[in-house]
Structure formats: structure tokens, C-alpha cells
Amino acid sequence: MTKPFVKDAAGHFRNLIAHSLREYEPSQEHILKRLIRPLCEDISRILDEGTAADAKEAAELLSIECKRIHS
Amino acid sequence: MSILKVRMPEVLDQLFRRAVSKRFGAFKGSITAGALAAIARYSGVEPRVAVMATESSVVIDAPQELIGGLLRRLIIKGPVTATARMNRKEVEERIGRVEVTYSGRNYVEFRHVAPQADRLLKLGAFRAEVDGRDIVLEEDCLTFSVNGLGEALDMVKGLASELKITLPLFACKRKLELYVWDEPNTHEVMAE
Numbered sequence: 001m002t003k004p005f006v007k008d009a010a011g012h013f014r015n016l017i018a019h020s021l022r023e024y025e026p027s028q029e030h031i032l033k034r035l036i037r038p039l040c041e042d043i044s045r046i047l048d049e050g051t052a053a054d055a056k057e058a059a060e061l062l063s064i065e066c067k068r069i070h071s
Numbered sequence: 072m073s074i075l076k077v078r079m080p081e082v083l084d085q086l087f088r089r090a091v092s093k094r095f096g097a098f099k100g101s102i103t104a105g106a107l108a109a110i111a112r113y114s115g116v117e118p119r120v121a122v123m124a125t126e127s128s129v130v131i132d133a134p135q136e137l138i139g140g141l142l143r144r145l146i147i148k149g150p151v152t153a154t155a156r157m158n159r160k161e162v163e164e165r166i167g168r169v170e171v172t173y174s175g176r177n178y179v180e181f182r183h184v185a186p187q188a189d190r191l192l193k194l195g196a197f198r199a200e201v202d203g204r205d206i207v208l209e210e211d212c213l214t215f216s217v218n219g220l221g222e223a224l225d226m227v228k229g230l231a232s233e234l235k236i237t238l239p240l241f242a243c244k245r246k247l248e249l250y251v252w253d254e255p256n257t258h259e260v261m262a263e
Contacts, residue, residue: 004154004173004180011198011207015214018130022123023248023261034209041156049175
């Protein structure tokens with residue numbers, strides 16, 4: 001069962017990618033505050049509270065999002 | 072298409088805003104709506120509303136009242152599963168009683184019976200699973216997963232009607248973007 005903070009990381013990463021596909025770029029502040037910082041918190045939580053399996057699953061979910069960029 | 076952003080001194084910025092303002096510029100007919108949109112884009116003025124709809128998601132950067140209006144239109148069939156970066160007490164103070172399914176340091180996952188998703192806005196930031204869809208909110212930034220472009224456009228259509236903007240939905244086959252600026256007061260729609 002996927003831990004909630006692993007799903008959070010995937011969701012925030014997906015959000016970051018979605019913003020990068022927009023014609024008009026969001027401001028640096030928006031990118032940092034709404035997109036990067038939440039993702040950083042997710043990564044910290046995976047390291048603090050997750051297991052090795054959670055970390056692997058997070059990487060796999062992020063990888064799925066990466067593949068969508070190329071498809 | 073490239074986007075140029077420039078930093079300008081405050082005095083120049085004020086002159087620019089005066090030139091493109093409705094009262095002093097556009098109203099006198101010295102500048103067209105299209106030129107206003109171009110100036111807003113190329114000067115790097117942050118739009119008040121930015122929306123992108125694709126076949127997999129809707130991304131909305133907008134004031135919370137607009138995001139709330141969009142979430143209010145969602146009909147939720149069952150309980151919502153959501154996460155928030157706060158403890159249970161803080162969550163319950165904002166949205167009422169919840170059933171906690173996971174808790175960590177300053178973090179909680181919970182189930183909540185919310186007749187309308189806009190209630191979750193009180194959390195400020197959350198990720199929620201609603202009827203198989205993923206909703207991520209960070210203050211004024213909402214991302215909503217959808218099943219197909221049709222669903223995405225339906226959501227954006229409602230938002231655009233609140234802004235009194237007509238969208239060229241017939242021209243949209245892959246992606247639609249909407250940007251609304253306050254200063255200068257203009258908007259731009261891009262459909263692919």
C-alpha cells in the first residue's frame with residue numbers, strides 16, 4: 001500500500017511538470033513556494049519517516065511522470 | 072514561442088502601467104486589446120488567473136474565491152481522503168471531525184465526509200483523492216486530475232463564465248490556456 005507522503009511527492013512533482021508546460025511561465029516565487037518547497041518537504045518526509053521501499057516507490061512514481069513528458 | 076521578462080525601475084513601471092491602463096491608454100483607443108495582452112505577457116506582469124486544461128489535468132493559479140467556486144461545483148459521492156502538513160487538531164479546527172488514517176511529524180492523512188470539496192480550502196494546502204481524482208492545492212495553486220480533455224474543458228468553461236470570458240472550445244483539440252491580467256485589464260486564450 002502506497003504511503004500518503006509518497007503519493008504527495010508524485011502529486012507535487014506532477015504539478016511542477018504541469019506548470020513547466022504552460023505557455024506563460026509562472027513567477028520564480030510561485031515556482032519556489034507552491035511547487036518546489038512542498039516537493040522538498042515530501043522528500044524530507046520520505047527520508048525521515050519512510051522505508052527503503054517507500055523511497056524506491058517514490059522514485060518509480062516520479063519516473064512515471066518523467067515518461068509522460070516524452071510521450 | 073519565447074517569453075521575455077524584464078526588470079524595470081519603479082518610475083518606469085508606473086509610466087508603463089499608466090500607458091497601458093484602461094483609463095489613460097486603452098480607453099482613449101490608443102492601444103488595442105491585443106496589444107494590451109502582448110504587453111502584459113512580454114513585460115512579465117503576473118496574471119491574476121492562469122489556467123491550463125489538458126487531457127490529464129487542469130492547472131489553475133487564481134484567487135481562492137475562484138478556486139472555491141470551481142471546487143463547489145464538484146459533486147462528491149463518498150468520503151474524501153486527504154493529506155495536510157499539520158496535525159489532527161489543526162485539521163479539525165479548520166474543517167471539523169476527521170478519521171485519521173496516517174499521522175507523522177506535523178503531517179496527517181485523513182478521511183473526511185465533505186459534501187463539497189471547497190471546504191478543504193480552509194486547510195490552505197492539501198492533496199486529496201476525490202472519486203478517483205487527485206487534487207493538489209498549494210494556497211492559490213490548484214491541480215486537478217481529469218479523465219480526458221472534455222472533462223477538463225467543462226471545468227474551465229465554468230471558471231471562464233465566472234470571469235465573463237468566452238472560450239473557443241471548438242478550436243481546442245489538445246490543450247487550452249487562459250490568462251487574465253488586472254493591470255493592464257486584459258486576457259488571452261490559447262487553444263491547440
